[in-house]
Amino acid sequence: MRRGRVCALLLFSVVWLGACSGSIGEPEPEEEIPGEPGAAPAGGPASGPGASPAPGGGGGGQPQGPGGGGGNPSAPPQPGVAPLRRLTVHEYSNTVRDLLGTAAAGKSLSIDSDRAGFTIGGPLSTATDASRVIDTADQVAAAASAKIAALLPCPNVTAATEGACAREFIEKFGRRAFRRPLDGGEVDDLFAVYNHHREPAIGYGFPEAIRAVVSAMLSSPFFLYRAELGPGKPIVDGKFVRFNSHEVASRLSYALWATMPDDTLFTEADGNRLSTPDQIEAQARRMMKDERFRETIHDFHLQWLEIEGLPTEPAKDAKFKDHTPELVQAMLAETKTFVANLFVGPQATGSLEQLFTSTKTTVDSSLAKLYGVTAAAPGPREITLDPKQRAGILTQASFLSMHADTGESHPVRRGAMLMRRVFCIDVPPPPNMEVGEAKAPAPGLTTRERYAEHAKQECASCHRLTDPMGFSLEHYDATGAYRTQDQGQMVDASGKLDLPSGAVSFADGVELAKKLPQIPEVQECLTAQWLRYSLRRNEFEGDKASLTAARAALTRSSGDMREMLAAFFKSQAFTHRAPATGEVLR
Numbered sequence: 188m189r190r191g192r193v194c195a196l197l198l199f200s201v202v203w204l205g206a207c208s209g210s211i212g213e214p215e216p217e218e219e220i221p222g223e224p225g226a227a228p229a230g231g232p233a234s235g236p237g238a239s240p241a242p243g244g245g246g247g248g249q250p251q252g253p254g255g256g257g258g259n260p261s262a263p264p265q266p267g268v269a270p271l272r273r274l275t276v277h278e279y280s281n282t283v284r285d286l287l288g289t290a291a292a293g294k295s296l297s298i299d300s301d302r303a304g305f306t307i308g309g310p311l312s313t314a315t316d317a318s319r320v321i322d323t324a325d326q327v328a329a330a331a332s333a334k335i336a337a338l339l340p341c342p343n344v345t346a347a348t349e350g351a352c353a354r355e356f357i358e359k360f361g362r363r364a365f366r367r368p369l370d371g372g373e374v375d376d377l378f379a380v381y382n383h384h385r386e387p388a389i390g391y392g393f394p395e396a397i398r399a400v401v402s403a404m405l406s407s408p409f410f411l412y413r414a415e416l417g418p419g420k421p422i423v424d425g426k427f428v429r430f431n432s433h434e435v436a437s438r439l440s441y442a443l444w445a446t447m448p449d450d451t452l453f454t455e456a457d458g459n460r461l462s463t464p465d466q467i468e469a470q471a472r473r474m475m476k477d478e479r480f481r482e483t484i485h486d487f488h489l490q491w492l493e494i495e496g497l498p499t500e501p502a503k504d505a506k507f508k509d510h511t512p513e514l515v516q517a518m519l520a521e522t523k524t525f526v527a528n529l530f531v532g533p534q535a536t537g538s539l540e541q542l543f544t545s546t547k548t549t550v551d552s553s554l555a556k557l558y559g560v561t562a563a564a565p566g567p568r569e570i571t572l573d574p575k576q577r578a579g580i581l582t583q584a585s586f587l588s589m590h591a592d593t594g595e596s597h598p599v600r601r602g603a604m605l606m607r608r609v610f611c612i613d614v615p616p617p618p619n620m621e622v623g624e625a626k627a628p629a630p631g632l633t634t635r636e637r638y639a640e641h642a643k644q645e646c647a648s649c650h651r652l653t654d655p656m657g658f659s660l661e662h663y664d665a666t667g668a669y670r671t672q673d674q675g676q677m678v679d680a681s682g683k684l685d686l687p688s689g690a691v692s693f694a695d696g697v698e699l700a701k702k703l704p705q706i707p708e709v710q711e712c713l714t715a716q717w718l719r720y721s722l723r724r725n726e727f728e729g730d731k732a733s734l735t736a737a738r739a740a741l742t743r744s745s746g747d748m749r750e751m752l753a754a755f756f757k758s759q760a761f762t763h764r765a766p767a768t769g770e771v772l773r
Contacts, residue, residue, distance in 0.1 A: 320406055327405055328405065362453075366440075439452065558577070591665040598657025659680050659681075662695055
């Protein structure tokens with residue numbers, strides 16, 4: 188396949204250069220992109236949620252969430268640019284699975300990057316990166332060899348019809364691989380790949396040449412990247428560009444399923460029936476009822492609360508002898524099942540209140556033991572936890588263990604996480620300030636007492652933001668187990684948080700969790716987090732109208748997050764984009 192690899196690489200380079208000629212208008216690296224890190228989010232601070240402030244980091248001042256800085260929710264929407272991004276490893280594997288019926292194949296790609304607090308595909312900036320792409324494409328095409336025959340549009344191929352069949356295959360398979368119809372030049376280029384492999388110098392037979400074409404398609408930027416380009420001219424809508432039906436189909440499928448469009452979406456796109464808000468909303472609602480939405484719900488919540496890295500964390504408490512890889516997987520499985528059941532299935536409610544307050548969960552025997560309930564059978568089973576001890580996702584072991592330190596709860600780390608991801612209030616590290624460590628654990632000195640003393644240092648302003656949230660979870664040790672005492676003293680988990688919308692007081696984490704669904708900053712932040720996840724960029728002032736509409740849908744539905752999503756997907760933040768600097772609309 189060496190000659191085929193070279194040809195695929197040439198195709199990759201030619202197509203990529205054509206895509207980057209200025210028609211997409213990707214800004215230069217040093218240029219500030221509206222809605223990107225460095226640009227001010229809607230009404231909030233300039234730093235985005237992807238930043239990881241050090242525990243105890245400062246910043247001071249009055250906290251502001253996505254809506255805290257004012258802004259005019261009735262102002263006309265000003266959609267942002269659509270940054271070019273590569274498929275993530277997860278999206279690549281899902282797309283290959285649905286395109287070719289081949290198992291996960293993206294692990295050999297360059298690792299994913301981060302934007303706005305969620306993963307994006309890593310850049311292809313070196314020869315090694317390009318080689319990995321081509322190697323992976325070759326491997327996928329080889330693994331799918333037996334399946335490719337079933338994808339041919341002409342089952343009875345003869346020597347006389349091979350060329351015509353190859354061209355028809357390119358048009359039909361390419362439409363699915365690129366998520367849009369191919370233009371004549373693209374079909375000609377790929378047909379040239381087929382012919383090149385049939386020539387005597389290589390001498391491939393028909394099946395092998397088709398496999399080379401598949402490899403070339405999988406090496407193309409139009410497969411690898413979410414280009415949001417074509418077919419046809421950009422649809423100019425006032426000062427902005429409206430995505431056409433094929434682009435909307437792709438945006439919906441990757442936002443809701445992390446994969447390519449299904450046949451229904453392709454059919455709707457082909458008929459230009461994804462061009463109105465009602466049409467887009469109808470498809471979004473259909474897709475949210477599909478079991479494939481479960482996987483996206485898993486992915487969003489594990490990334491949102493930064494739980495996905497739990498399997499690589501060391502054991503949090505050496506005294507807890509039952510900490511095993513199986514227990515860690517049980518923690519993740521509990522959270523995945525919990526959130527997926529909120530959104531998909533016959534009992535799904537989409538309830539924001541249940542996300543933060545429900546005591547119903549699914550655990551296996553190892554996790555049941557950590558929660559202090561009667562051991563279940565080896566497999567998972569549904570239980571109801573003690574409502575005085577647990578309330579929703581923030582009191583689950585996965586979150587609590589992930590954001591603890593080895594051997595202790597670490598309230599500053601937990602508090603900073605809650606402020607950043609649940610309230611969208613960043614606490615950046617203080618400039619030119621040495622942040623000291625808290626006292627080491629000592630008999631008779633509780634974790635709260637140690638960190639309360641630590642908060643008296645120069646960075647006290649930021650501790651006023653992080654510490655109340657962290658102290659609210661002091662009933663949970665480093666593993667997430669419930670406790671009433673710390674160092675022989677009764678746990679004090681009470682606190683008060685001053686927000687732009689008003690002060691919030693609580694006796695413990697359970698009481699705080701019950702108040703979270705009604706706090707405006709929490710509602711605004713969750714809406715913004717879904718925008719960041721769906722668009723892989725930060726929100727900015729121009730998204731205000733779209734975010735306001737989505738949050739209004741949440742309020743009208745008494746907190747149904749599915750209604751919030753349906754409203755967002757038909758908003759201009761999702762359906763339109765601003766022309767990039769230097770873009771030529773022709």
